[in-house]
Amino acid sequence: MSGDVAKSSSCERVKGGSVIVKDGEIIGRGFNSPPGNIENQKRCLNSKKDYDAKVTDKTCCIHAEERAMFDALRNNSEKIPGSRIYFTRLGSNGEIEFSKEPYCTICSKMALDLGIKEFVLYHEKGICSYGLEEYNELSFNYLPK
Ligand SMILES: [Zn+2]
Ligand SMILES: [Zn+2]
Numbered sequence: 001m002s003g004d005v006a007k008s009s010s011c012e013r014v015k016g017g018s019v020i021v022k023d024g025e026i027i028g029r030g031f032n033s034p035p036g037n038i039e040n041q042k043r044c045l046n047s048k049k050d051y052d053a054k055v056t057d058k059t060c061c062i063h064a065e066e067r068a069m070f071d072a073l074r075n076n077s078e079k080i081p082g083s084r085i086y087f088t089r090l091g092s093n094g095e096i097e098f099s100k101e102p103y104c105t106i107c108s109k110m111a112l113d114l115g116i117k118e119f120v121l122y123h124e125k126g127i128c129s130y131g132l133e134e135y136n137e138l139s140f141n142y143l144p145k
Pocket of ligand 2: 063065106
């Protein structure tokens with residue numbers, strides 16, 4: 001279902017979709033795109049190497065998971081604690097791709113702070129569910145393979 005949401009992404013780098021589920025109900029959903037969907041805020045084709053090290057977040061678009069969390073905060077904030085967040089990425093051909101090991105510390109901190117219980121990713125080895133503290137630790141300790 002997060003794969004379907006990803007189809008709406010307008011990012012030119014990676015299309016991502018995310019849903020947040022609590023007790024079988026989707027309480028938030030999002031896809032990545034420029035902030036405010038403002039076309040001239042699009043930075044997808046910029047190289048991350050051109051930004052200074054101090055620039056906190058070099059990713060071009062608002063992340064799908066951030067959007068899903070904003071959506072849940074707007075519409076179902078009381079249901080967020082104990083919920084589960086799913087993320088799916090699509091390749092350029094629109095097919096679901098395996099996710100990398102956790103590395104986004106923006107989303108890991110935000111989800112942990114909100115009291116989301118589990119983060120679910122689709123890896124080559126299968127669908128993996130992480131507790132949020134573990135997910136945050138793994139994200140900060142990410143090493144490229
Ligand atoms: Zn983008
Ligand atoms: Zn993120």
